[in-house]
Amino acid sequence: MSESSNFIFNEIDKDLANGVYQADEIMTRFPPEPNGYLHIGHAKAIFINFSVKEKYHGRTNLRFDDTNPAKEDVEYTEAIERDIAWLGYKWDNLFYASDYFGRMYEYAVELIGKGLAYVDDQTQDEIKANRGTLTEKGTNSPYRDRSAEENQTLFREMKEGKYPTGSKVLRAKIDMASPNINMRDPVIYRILFETHHNTGDSWCIYPMYDYAHPIEDAIEGVTHSLCSLEFEDHRPFYDWLLDHLDDCRVKRPRQIEFARLNITNTIMSKRYLKRLVDEGRVDGWDDPRMPTLSGLRRRGVTPAAIRNFCYESGVAKANSVIDKAQFDYFVRDDLMKTSKRVMAVLNPLKVTIRNYPEGESELLDIPYNLDEPEGASRKVPFGRELYIEREDFMEVPPKKYFRLFPGNEVRLMGAYFITCESFVKDEDGNITEVICTYDPETKSGSGFTGRKVKGTIHWVPSGAIEMEARLYEELLNEDSDAEDWVERLNPNSLTVCNALGEPSLANAKPGDLYQFVRNGFFCADSRHSKAEHLVFNRTVSLKSSWQPPKEA
RNA sequence: AGGGGUAUAGCCAAGUCGGUAAGGCAACGGAUUUUGAUUCCGUCAUUCGUAGGUUCGAGUCCUGCUACCCCUGCCA
Numbered sequence: 001m002s003e004s005s006n007f008i009f010n011e012i013d014k015d016l017a018n019g020v021y022q023a024d025e026i027m028t029r030f031p032p033e034p035n036g037y038l039h040i041g042h043a044k045a046i047f048i049n050f051s052v053k054e055k056y057h058g059r060t061n062l063r064f065d066d067t068n069p070a071k072e073d074v075e076y077t078e079a080i081e082r083d084i085a086w087l088g089y090k091w092d093n094l095f096y097a098s099d100y101f102g103r104m105y106e107y108a109v110e111l112i113g114k115g116l117a118y119v120d121d122q123t124q125d126e127i128k129a130n131r132g133t134l135t136e137k138g139t140n141s142p143y144r145d146r147s148a149e150e151n152q153t154l155f156r157e158m159k160e161g162k163y164p165t166g167s168k169v170l171r172a173k174i175d176m177a178s179p180n181i182n183m184r185d186p187v188i189y190r191i192l193f194e195t196h197h198n199t200g201d202s203w204c205i206y207p208m209y210d211y212a213h214p215i216e217d218a219i220e221g222v223t224h225s226l227c228s229l230e231f232e233d234h235r236p237f238y239d240w241l242l243d244h245l246d247d248c249r250v251k252r253p254r255q256i257e258f259a260r261l262n263i264t265n266t267i268m269s270k271r272y273l274k275r276l277v278d279e280g281r282v283d284g285w286d287d288p289r290m291p292t293l294s295g296l297r298r299r300g301v302t303p304a305a306i307r308n309f310c311y312e313s314g315v316a317k318a319n320s321v322i323d324k325a326q327f328d329y330f331v332r333d334d335l336m337k338t339s340k341r342v343m344a345v346l347n348p349l350k351v352t353i354r355n356y357p358e359g360e361s362e363l364l365d366i367p368y369n370l371d372e373p374e375g376a377s378r379k380v381p382f383g384r385e386l387y388i389e390r391e392d393f394m395e396v397p398p399k400k401y402f403r404l405f406p407g408n409e410v411r412l413m414g415a416y417f418i419t420c421e422s423f424v425k426d427e428d429g430n431i432t433e434v435i436c437t438y439d440p441e442t443k444s445g446s447g448f449t450g451r452k453v454k455g456t457i458h459w460v461p462s463g464a465i466e467m468e469a470r471l472y473e474e475l476l477n478e479d480s481d482a483e484d485w486v487e488r489l490n491p492n493s494l495t496v497c498n499a500l501g502e503p504s505l506a507n508a509k510p511g512d513l514y515q516f517v518r519n520g521f522f523c524a525d526s527r528h529s530k531a532e533h534l535v536f537n538r539t540v541s542l543k544s545s546w547q548p549p550k551e552a
Numbered sequence: 553a554g555g556g557g558u559a560u561a562g563c564c565a566a567g568u569c570g571g572u573a574a575g576g577c578a579a580c581g582g583a584u585u586u587u588g589a590u591u592c593c594g595u596c597a598u599u600c601g602u603a604g605g606u607u608c609g610a611g612u613c614c615u616g617c618u619a620c621c622c623c624u625g626c627c628a
Contacts, residue, residue, distance in 0.1 A: 033628050135554045179555040181624050190626035209628045233623050312576050314565045323563045326577045456586050
């Protein structure tokens with residue numbers, strides 16, 4: 001495996017070579033706002049920050065960027081910590097931006113003292129109107145030239161709660177004619193009478209992201225502040241602020257932007273995911289249909305799969321959309337190595353083995369992985385009746401169909417060869433039963449080499465179907481969890497949210513989960529104590545539905 | 553007077569000094585197979601958005617175009 005390389009590492013290497021930072025002080029941070037659950041897109045940001053820590057033997061902090069009490073909640077901080085830990089990352093320190101409110105306030109006072117910030121009494125609409133447009137410069141606020149003394153008094157009174165929400169703001173005094181709108185005297189403090197999840201009611205003014213973030217980074221000693229592309233335009237202010245704060249001028253972090261992760265047909269917007277939850281379109285943030293880390297976890301995706309996916313996806317500045325198949329590959333790849341394999345039937349068809357003694361049965365010992373016959377195994381009852389997948393039998397087989405059809409012999413996986421003798425149809429012409437014979441000589445593991453078959457098919461014991469599960473859950477046979485498996489496998493009860501291209505679950509296709517299962521993986525709900533990954537392979541292609549080859 | 557970014561295969565993506573296009577996914581061949589899976593071999597860019605220029609030599613340097621993304625929250 002080649003050493004990974006990306007432009008961020010290159011930039012850090014340059015900074016190290018130029019002596020901008022010392023090798024032992026490299027520090028990054030993952031700074032989510034606790035206003036929702038983490039999703040697969042965040043996993044990439046987490047991966048990037050922690051990969052810097054690993055490569056440079058540095059540190060990475062988790063910092064809750066909680067500067068807007070109106071949107072944040074402890075429910076989210078807890079979920080975020082849980083999800084990062086699940087992904088397998090350990091932060092060096094846990095910080096809250098809100099812990100720095102005091103210092104942020106003092107820095108604002110410093111700015112005012114230097115004539116670099118002022119209190120603006122304009123209304124929100126006036127500020128907006130005076131900001132100008134993309135092509136026209138803005139105009140100065142009539143309050144722009146207040147004296148430092150007046151501004152100090154006003155700002156202190158804002159903090160003391162003398163003015164109502166929204167009545168005044170503190171603005172940095174830069175340049176209303178700047179072509180970069182972020183430099184047109186950005187608002188850095190607003191009045192907000194809201195209870196904060198961390199600081200309670202001790203503040204009624206809160207710093208804006210643009211103001212708070214550079215200070216947070218500087219206070220913590222972050223060297224590389226990695227964020228997504230849309231903040232490129234904010235970098236000039238990030239640098240301006242640090243340039244004008246005495247404490248931060250010398251040792252200061254560097255902001256580097258990268259492209260967000262996008263996956264085809266996958267919603268990657270916290271705003272919209274929150275709507276799905278709020279409107280009850282899903283069971284919660286951890287609904288298996290959600291692209292959240294908690295949802296993926298419940299769906300059977302492993303942390304290693306996500307990490308490998310991020311690693312192989314690369315880090316760049318070009319906007320891109322990764323094919324979902326690439327994500328699926330890494331899930332399959334990891335599950336294939338680590339999971340137990342079992343048999344399942346989604347659409348059952350009864351098979352009667354005519355020459356198997358009536359009323360008798362035997363317990364077959366079937367290894368979870370037939371490539372490792374000495375490995376762990378489970379007992380599966382085998383008798384005169386059993387069920388196979390309906391797709392695995394055809395009355396009139398097309399060319400190159402290797403499974404069951406009249407006269408053909410196949411192996412029942414882990415059991416015996418069976419040969420189809422005939423089949424039964426109901427009045428409507430539907431096939432209801434297949435009659436076969438088996439060859440006792442061909443028992444799995446017996447070393448039989450007399451002849452070969454081209455097809456091997458899955459099957460489940462007759463009792464399995466009676467659970468209405470259409471799934472025989474072999475692993476948990478003494479456990480009541482089987483019903484959850486029913487729930488998870490029923491194509492009509494669980495669709496795949498990722499198929500959505502727009503904000504409506506109504507567009508999800510009922511067959512999506514089925515497809516998902518056929519694509520090779522699912523697992524027990526990880527909220528259950530006995531949760532365990534199982535790989536469910538079928539005799540058909542796991543990558544795509546088997547299609548009869550075209551006639552030549 | 554707009555500003556900031558990005559363009560390398562169907563999809564991601566490497567390509568720090570100019571030296572003759574990594575790797576992964578997908579796809580397609582073929583071998584093995586008690587899962588049509590896995591595994592294993594092999595194929596898949598005479599060309600890097602485009603038009604010129606410099607050079608013995610350009611994905612890399614220069615100039616001009618084009619396309620797409622982001623920015624006018626008291627969100628982050």
